Amino acid sequence: MAVIALAGGLGAPGVTTTAMALLLTWSLPEGHRVVLAEADPDGGAILPGALQGTLGNTHGLRNLALAGRQGQLAEAFWRQLVDITDAGSRDRLVLPGLYDPSHASAMEPVWKPLAKLFEGIEAHQHDVIVDLGRRGIAGAPAVLAQRADVVLVVARNTLRSLQQAQVRLEALREVVGGRGEIGMLPIDQGPFSKEEVRKTLGVQVTAVLPWRPKEAEVLSDGVEQPRRFESCELMRSARSAAVRVQELVAVRRARLGLPVPAPGVRVVADAR
Numbered sequence: 001m002a003v004i005a006l007a008g009g010l011g012a013p014g015v016t017t018t019a020m021a022l023l024l025t026w027s028l029p030e031g032h033r034v035v036l037a038e039a040d041p042d043g044g045a046i047l048p049g050a051l052q053g054t055l056g057n058t059h060g061l062r063n064l065a066l067a068g069r070q071g072q073l074a075e076a077f078w079r080q081l082v083d084i085t086d087a088g089s090r091d092r093l094v095l096p097g098l099y100d101p102s103h104a105s106a107m108e109p110v111w112k113p114l115a116k117l118f119e120g121i122e123a124h125q126h127d128v129i130v131d132l133g134r135r136g137i138a139g140a141p142a143v144l145a146q147r148a149d150v151v152l153v154v155a156r157n158t159l160r161s162l163q164q165a166q167v168r169l170e171a172l173r174e175v176v177g178g179r180g181e182i183g184m185l186p187i188d189q190g191p192f193s194k195e196e197v198r199k200t201l202g203v204q205v206t207a208v209l210p211w212r213p214k215e216a217e218v219l220s221d222g223v224e225q226p227r228r229f230e231s232c233e234l235m236r237s238a239r240s241a242a243v244r245v246q247e248l249v250a251v252r253r254a255r256l257g258l259p260v261p262a263p264g265v266r267v268v269a270d271a272r
Contacts, residue, residue, distance in 0.1 A: 002249040003118050005130040005148040006185070007137050007172065008155065009164025014187050015154045016045045018209060019131040020219040021238035023084075023092055027246060032125045035081060037061075037095040037118070039111075039144055040133025041104040044097020045220070051096075052222040055082065060096035062103045068110040074117055097131070111140045115147040122259075137168065142175045149249045150181045152206060157197060158190030166201055181248050185241065187211055206248065207241035210234055 008015035067076030155165035183206035
């Protein structure tokens with residue numbers, strides 16, 4: 001299975017919304033599952049946003065801090081996952097993030113064993129998408145990026161956002177080294193093309209997502225889905241992006257002699 005990490009810069013570049021879009025469009029062979037883990041030290045947005053506060057603060061990352069100190073992290077992890085499917089199929093799951101950023105300090109000893117857990121649950125046929133927010137690539141949470149197959153920086157293709165992305169990319173290259181793939185997922189709000197982003201930042205552009213605020217609000221704030229939401233432009237683009245990410249994972253795994261994460265993922269030549 002695969003571990004995918006998403007990071008962003010200052011402001012609200014759309015990391016959590018992008019992570020939710022990938023979660024909902026991730027290709028799942030029979031018996032496979034995908035988990036979105038909100039690991040942003042600044043706090044999570046899914047509980048009050050996409051889930052509209054329906055669970056209160058009963059589930060989430062904070063509960064793993066105590067479990068980790070008691071040596072029960074793995075057992076507690078499965079109990080914290082929230083099924084976001086209407087059918088209750090438990091194949092698309094969310095680990096909600098911290099509801100209070102002041103709790104981040106309690107997570108310090110947990111990030112490393114959590115990263116190891118994410119690597120290990122491939123035995124349970126789970127992929128993991130990790131939302132690192134803007135600060136998750138620094139300090140103790142950075143181990144989640146170090147252990148990922150692919151790390152993607154989400155940024156709007158505006159000058160301000162891309163300048164922030166450049167800073168994040170430089171930090172990521174230090175953190176990840178040659179262990180994982182690093183790419184960009186631009187949100188197409190600004191004037192810079194995919195090729196300009198690639199040349200300027202010196203990084204592969206994995207996919208481009210459209211700037212569609214109304215469609216994005218379904219994922220970020222839990223507003224009522226419009227008709228045929230699954231086939232709207234944002235979700236179609238997210239589906240294509242998910243395929244491309246899974247291809248990158250397969251390429252990396254094949255190059256390193258590791259198991260390819262999911263049957264049916266086509267190994268293609270690295271586009272860099």
